Amino acid sequence: MNVILDILSSVGMWEAVLRIATPLIFGTLGVLLCERVGVLNLGIEGIMTFGAMLGWLTVYSGGDLWMGLVMAGVGGAMFGLLHAVLTVPLGLSQHVTGLGITLFASSFAYYVFRLAVPTATSPPTVEPFRPLAVPGLSEIPFVGQVLFNQTAPTYLALALVAALAWCLYRTPLGLALRMTGENPHAVDAQGINPVSLRIGTIMAGSALMGMGGAFLTLAAFNSFFPTMVQGRGWICVALVVFASWRPGRALLGALLFAFFDAFQLRLQTVVEGVPYQLFLMLPYALSILALVLMARRARVPQALMQPYRRGER
Numbered sequence: 001m002n003v004i005l006d007i008l009s010s011v012g013m014w015e016a017v018l019r020i021a022t023p024l025i026f027g028t029l030g031v032l033l034c035e036r037v038g039v040l041n042l043g044i045e046g047i048m049t050f051g052a053m054l055g056w057l058t059v060y061s062g063g064d065l066w067m068g069l070v071m072a073g074v075g076g077a078m079f080g081l082l083h084a085v086l087t088v089p090l091g092l093s094q095h096v097t098g099l100g101i102t103l104f105a106s107s108f109a110y111y112v113f114r115l116a117v118p119t120a121t122s123p124p125t126v127e128p129f130r131p132l133a134v135p136g137l138s139e140i141p142f143v144g145q146v147l148f149n150q151t152a153p154t155y156l157a158l159a160l161v162a163a164l165a166w167c168l169y170r171t172p173l174g175l176a177l178r179m180t181g182e183n184p185h186a187v188d189a190q191g192i193n194p195v196s197l198r199i200g201t202i203m204a205g206s207a208l209m210g211m212g213g214a215f216l217t218l219a220a221f222n223s224f225f226p227t228m229v230q231g232r233g234w235i236c237v238a239l240v241v242f243a244s245w246r247p248g249r250a251l252l253g254a255l256l257f258a259f260f261d262a263f264q265l266r267l268q269t270v271v272e273g274v275p276y277q278l279f280l281m282l283p284y285a286l287s288i289l290a291l292v293l294m295a296r297r298a299r300v301p302q303a304l305m306q307p308y309r310r311g312e313r
Helices: 002-008 011-036 044-060 065-087 094-116 143-147 152-170 172-182 184-189 194-220 232-242 247-268 276-295
Strands: none
Touching (some): 002 247, 152 172, 172 194, 184 194
């Protein structure tokens, strides 16, 4: 019991929770945007992998860290455009298209990486984002050390949660986005093109996914390897259901999963005789349990995964 209390009272533990949650926040917000307009984007795993590679490659080639983050967003948006064109005007299966983009983007990321560094035996490194202490606030005991001594992309992710919540529930654009996921025919009747709105939103959501992948190579680590996303994309899809398609709850879900992950990493170092695979399984098992409990009350957007064709009912 004392060991657990020591872990939970550690500043490093809670700093790690925010750090681990950051790519999940980007990815979950991206999935949430796509599903709010009625489109399931299962390409997230591949988009995050491609964003991780493109962000790293941009910095490795001489660009700065912010340029790497932006380029990862642009790369994600391009795959989002591909997904949108196939699923919105053409009406192809969103499941099949998303999984196809995951396979294509992951493979293409590795292909480009090998073109850039064909002979490297170990992944080349770049100088990553460093923690940015907020003057005054970072000196507050415990809370300040945890919240105000993070990297710049973490602050950006937290700001995006607030910005997206405000946009969805306080602006006409947000109302149009939510209504497109509920009844695109009603949106069309108001003179707004739901097809264009869906395509633009999918691109924006996919850009956030790419930025989430870039965080892994530009802040969490300092190099790229093809398997580094490690299922985070699928976790983001589950977290959106856990969050009932609300940005604030999405932040809570990302922090909850990150807490389980950070906790098991520290628990491994103090508990002996237990196979490490059990510790690795812990955050996923607990997340599934939380998802089962919350999903019963989740209200799914009515037009999710339903192709829109003008004139059809």
